[in-house]
Amino acid sequence: AGATLVLDPAFSVGPVRRRTFGAFVEHLGRCVYTGIHDPGHPTADEDGFRGDVIDLTRELGVSTVRYPGGNFVSGYRWEDGIGPVDRRPARLDLAWHSTEPNTVGVDEFMRWAKKAGVEPMMAVNLGTRGVQEALDLLEYCNIASGTAWSDLRRANGTEDPHGVRMWCLGNEMDGPWQIGHKTAEEYGRLATETARAMRMVDPGLELVACGSSSTSMPTFGEWERIVLTEAYEVVDLISAHAYYWEEDGDLASFLASAVNMDRFIDDVVATADAVRAARKLDKRIHISFDEWNVWYLNASPSQAPKDDWPVAPPLLEDHYSVADAVVVGGLLIALLRHTDRVHSASLAQLVNVIAPIMTEPGGRVWRQTTFHPFALTSRHAAGQVLRVKLDSPTHETARFGETPLVDAVATHDADSGEVVVFAVNRHTTEPVTVEVDVRAFGALGVTEALTLSSDDPYARASADDDTSRSSPLEWCTGSA
Template identity: 55%
Template sequence: MRKANVLIDRDFAIGHTDPRLFGAFVEHLGRCVYGGIYEPGHPTADKNGFRGDVLALVKELGPTIIRYPGGNFVSGYNWEDGVGPVEKRPVRLDLAWFSTEPNSFGTNEFMDWCKAAAVEPMLAVNLGTRGGDAARNLVEYCNHPGGSTWSDLRRAHGWEKPHNVRFWCLGNEMDGPWQMEHKSAEAYGAIAREAAKMMRWVDPTIELAACGSSGRNMPTFGQWEDTVIEHTFDHAEYISLHTYLNNYRQDTASFLASPDLMDRFIDEVVALADAVAAKRRSHKRMMLSFDEWNVWYRTRRNRADRVKEGWPVAPPILEEIYTMQDALAFGGACISLLNHADRVRAACLAQLVNAIAPIMTETGGGAWRQTIFFPFAQMSRLGRGKVLRTQVESDAYDSFYYDPRGAHDLSFPVPNVPYLKIAAVAGGGTLTLFMLNRDLMQEMEVSLEARSFGPLAVSEALELRHDDLQASNTRDATERVKPEPLQGVTIDGARMRATLKPASWNVVHLSPGR
């Protein structure tokens, strides 16, 4: 049995989690919207066409903010196509996913869905095929109370009160050649700066995120951030970053180490942003919006999994079926986000339903939770509060992580990977521990001392594991993988001892004891 020792102190904190850290993403991609969150005629659909079974699972999942409408889709999207009488909306060819977009679900429908789901909207503007003029008009349409062309158009469409969207993304992945109207850092920085100025002139209360690199291995990484932040430093509060973890090498140990590269990516972007601030002698600190992250690899490489021929409406693409192994790597990513709560203030799991998503549906049928549903739901429910610094003594291993995105296929060395990956969140006298045992063969005894807490008691202890790391949840077996009670957690004052099974995700929630 491996052993790990952890020391925390209630007064030694990384930072408080921002509510927006627990976000997700809805794009007009595959069956995420049509057949996902929106399916008029479904047995559970309400008068707006919103699937009630999906809404119930979304509320259980607990996202706090939803990014929309893309993603790659937004770089060719005319937002005007998705407002007004549905029967008069144009049908377009979507070049992002080679699908036909009927535009029967658009901005106002999304706002109504956000209210039904009790989440904050995050809107992205098209800085690919369009620019600042369309972006500022969309802000006026959404946020201005009335008395102007675009705000009065919203009112004429049936939405009298403004939507008051606070968080806006200045385009999407503009560093990527796959993007419509892909731009250089200099060209994107200039258009993002001018769009930001005009959008904020319309509504000074909005917050803006500029596009950072769409992957740590992009050939322009670093230079892109430096140039873009120089352009947008005075106008944006956030710089974005994206990561999708993979297991192309079919090496489980390396796959479970991959969230540590996510830690590095965050640290590097923080350093790049702060370098721009230092050159300006500025006290401002640009925060990070990790507005796309997930595990994704099976449906990524083959064109047939990404594109269905014939320009169909809402084709079943990117429908990644997640395994127990995927849930472990995903849990590691959750821990990475929590442990950077001081600078990662917003994050969006990509995506929400069907397309690389924690929730799956059958069109006309049922909905169920994928394996990755559970770590996210637990993080959102129990991860609100002050993230504490953890001093960890754990055995470690070396690995290599394979990543195909970018100019070349690359293998990154990931040395000295602790078998225990952990985050600790305190709030209201409670303490929650999120623990990943990355040892595939051995149990791990974790001994933790929680200084300055006083006596503690176990109020909840759960583990997510399965003897078959390839096990998944399906329409016919929706609960093959699910959290079970974690047995044998003991408390002595402010000291906890727990035994974690091999290859397991574990959550222990402690409350004040006697």
């Protein structure tokens, strides 16, 4: 038996948010250098940005881009990356055991963001630094003129303020690997004071407090409760980070990774709402799922050799399969169905580092398998996200127990009348039929049906062949 899906335009979870389709550019490996920035490349523009990467960023349908880290930001001095490039210092990047040349800094990134048509989302360093440095960066970025930092930005060639709305208050401060790692109490205080001061500059900023680095952190849950109890009034969002990979050949559990993401979101929402009740406040805190992806943590080097401090070494260059693309599709479905509480998300990362876009230094650019579900979902999700009634056959998975084979969500755009169904088949070998009941919409015709599939779940794309493997789906009923 197949799965059935009942859709009704009355059952909306909330709007499709463009910010669900964010990504992430960190000073890590080849993400910045030879990723977005490669001055010797034939498509490079006057600022050294690769035109082919900008084109694919647009094709991917990316909305926001988080910058400059990640673990990198917790040791970063943003002032190193401004002014004449030949006078910028090279620094040790302790997070990735690399040398940071500071050729690209905040002004260059903002120029790139404009060219790529994305909204920048900045992170401040709350590892080795604090309130003052965050305020300085905010002043440099967002004040028009007439102050030391804003006039320095203008002197450095950027007349208009960058106007950054979304700011992350540090990165993964719950993780013992983080430079300047803190307890929840310590971080809660620092995040609160930083947010309070940043709001004195501009009350309209959207501020993200660090949540947990994964559900498996020993502090998960308590971290959110303690941080939000302290920071509730001065932040808007709390972050969530999650990476998934196939463990010990258990493909069935891996394909069902969204079960973990669903639960992660539900648990953070419950914790935030519990703080709201205890503090007797009206406002709700939303989630910024600002790092999510498939990442085979130990498959490719995550640090340069200890006796070396290279510039832009190849790190975290995972090579994705069709199964990985199914998981990415499933995770996008989970993010969309929580659109009432997930107000922002970032695929980590954009180029070369656990990324949908890969480059050869000075050479070709290509799309990984995971590019396609992201691009298709970003392109087609519009209007309202619908709460679907899904009846699916189930199977047993080692990690999540009995799990539905099919997972799905739908969107409905009242203006165009378009209904779009996003679905994944989590069976490891067999196809599955899905019947979609759209009677509640009246007369609808089928415009297009695409599937991303392969007989070999481990098939991978390459620079020689990055075709989408999307083929028209066999359509049973034709119209409704």
